[in-house]
Amino acid sequence: MNKVKAENTETEILIAAKEIFQQKGMAGARMQEIADKAKINKALLHYYYRSKQLLFEAVFKSAFSLLAPQLNKVLNDDTDLFEKIRKFTESYISFVIKHPYLPNFVIQELNKNPEFVLKLQSEKHFPSIEKFRLQVSDAIKQGIIRPIEPEQLFINIISLNIFPFIGQPLLMALVNVDKDSYGKIIENRKTEVADFIINSIKIKTNEN
Amino acid sequence: MNKVKAENTETEILIAAKEIFQQKGMAGARMQEIADKAKINKALLHYYYRSKQLLFEAVFKSAFSLLAPQLNKVLNDDTDLFEKIRKFTESYISFVIKHPYLPNFVIQELNKNPEFVLKLQSEKHFPSIEKFRLQVSDAIKQGIIRPIEPEQLFINIISLNIFPFIGQPLLMALVNVDKDSYGKIIENRKTEVADFIINSIKIKTNEN
DNA sequence: AACTTTGTTAACCAAATGGTTAAACTATAT
DNA sequence: ATATAGTTTAACCATTTGGTTAACAAAGTT
Numbered sequence A, B: 001m002n003k004v005k006a007e008n009t010e011t012e013i014l015i016a017a018k019e020i021f022q023q024k025g026m027a028g029a030r031m032q033e034i035a036d037k038a039k040i041n042k043a044l045l046h047y048y049y050r051s052k053q054l055l056f057e058a059v060f061k062s063a064f065s066l067l068a069p070q071l072n073k074v075l076n077d078d079t080d081l082f083e084k085i086r087k088f089t090e091s092y093i094s095f096v097i098k099h100p101y102l103p104n105f106v107i108q109e110l111n112k113n114p115e116f117v118l119k120l121q122s123e124k125h126f127p128s129i130e131k132f133r134l135q136v137s138d139a140i141k142q143g144i145i146r147p148i149e150p151e152q153l154f155i156n157i158i159s160l161n162i163f164p165f166i167g168q169p170l171l172m173a174l175v176n177v178d179k180d181s182y183g184k185i186i187e188n189r190k191t192e193v194a195d196f197i198i199n200s201i202k203i204k205t206n207e208n
Numbered sequence C: 001a002a003c004t005t006t007g008t009t010a011a012c013c014a015a016a017t018g019g020t021t022a023a024a025c026t027a028t029a030t
Numbered sequence D: 001a002t003a004t005a006g007t008t009t010a011a012c013c014a015t016t017t018g019g020t021t022a023a024c025a026a027a028g029t030t
Helices: A002-028 A031-038 A042-048 A050-074 A081-098 A104-112 A114-121 A129-142 A150-166 A166-176 A179-201 B002-028 B031-038 B044-046 B052-075 B079-098 B102-112 B114-121 B131-143 B148-168 B168-175 B179-201
Strands: none
Touching: A002 A031, A002 A042, A002 A104, A002 B002, A002 B102, A031 A042, A031 A050, A031 A150, A050 A081, A050 A104, A050 A114, A050 A129, A081 A150, A081 A179, A081 B079, A104 A114, A104 A150, A104 A166, A104 B002, A104 B052, A104 B102, A104 B168, A114 B148, A114 B168, A129 A150, A129 B002, A150 A166, A150 A179, A150 B131, A150 B148, A150 B168, A150 B179, A166 A179, A166 B102, A166 B114, A166 B148, A179 B148, A179 B179, B002 B031, B002 B044, B002 B052, B002 B102, B031 B044, B031 B052, B052 B079, B052 B102, B052 B131, B052 B148, B079 B148, B079 B179, B102 B114, B102 B148, B148 B179, B168 B179
16 A cells, blocks of 8 residues: 555645645745645655755646646637637636636746746746747738737736736735625636737727 | 934845845845845844834835835826826836836735735825726716726736736746847837727727 | 565754844943 | 943844654565
8 A cells, every 4th residue: 555655645745835835935835834734744745855945846847837738828729819818818717716826826936036937948848939929920910900019919918817816915905895806806807808908909890 | 423323224224124025025034134235233133123024014114105106106196097007107117127126025925914915005095996996987988998897907007017027037938038138028018008008998089 | 474665753953043132332412 | 531322243042944863664575
């Protein structure tokens, strides 16, 4: 039974470490707290993952490998541009509702440790903007959307989707609503954001 | 001369603390490092600000009191809506270029400590959305902009302006540009973001 | 059954860290 | 000049923290 046990504790640790690291960050997390959450002895953390740094990196990579496919939905996917924007906002917001701390965690740790991005970038499947750039250029040439730099459009899409989660505590206070109401606002954004973007870039035909 | 001296060291400490806290966060900051940066003995930190927590709160409040007036430019100011959006994006982006770590710091610490928002909210001059809400409703009634919930529009404006800074390391990697090129992209956003928003909400007359 | 490998723990350790103390120093007021 | 109040420091201290060690337990191998 030991292999089963081993795998279990190893993933137990990872699950516990995810929770703690994502809520408190690398600097705020305590190995003891992770051990407690995983219901094991602190020394076991070091048995499976040699150091706090390595455990953190395992958590970080795991988090990023969940985030990357989401980003690829805008970047590498050749469905129609508008359709894509609609699908992305819908699916991204659902994704973050499932993993509330994840995007904030990734972005925060990248800010504290910008060199870290290089490690990610060198790995396969790191999202790239190339395809998206072409698609937007084409749509402009075809007169479907007004001229806009693909990079700017991409940044806009990402900003409108990610920030409402990262800025939640601040936005809740400014908009002056409680958690439930804010949840409804977020829920509405599943369609609202896509409409907002498409409205901005779409060239209206006589039909519409 | 002692009162002058006192004020100097006290503000020296605050300046040093700002830098360290804003870059490393509450958990990652070290009192010794702050003392070194301020070129004083560590005990002096405790002489002027009793504890790390209090020093942190002084820094945080100071940071927020810089940010609040920026937010009030969208929320409490009764110039024309479009003009306002243009001015805000311009001035906000300039503001962050001057204080690169500030918005990230505020948002990050609010995430780690959401109860903290209550302290801010209870203070005077805490930005409120009321005025903005009316203005947007009016603009909709007058047929100037298409129907949109004021809260959603506000969240969009803030997201498009703040996120490009908070997400910089990630966005730089995704868009695949170096710091200089990213700086140019940000510079372009001073007008680009306002255009993007106004394009999305403005109802076109026959004139245009 | 003897032995080897893997998993787990309690006890321990050195370094880092926030905070304190008492003494020294500086400048102004008397 | 001297008392006084505010400022600054060196030396300490207790606790926390990441990490190690040695012993033990359980399972697999021969």
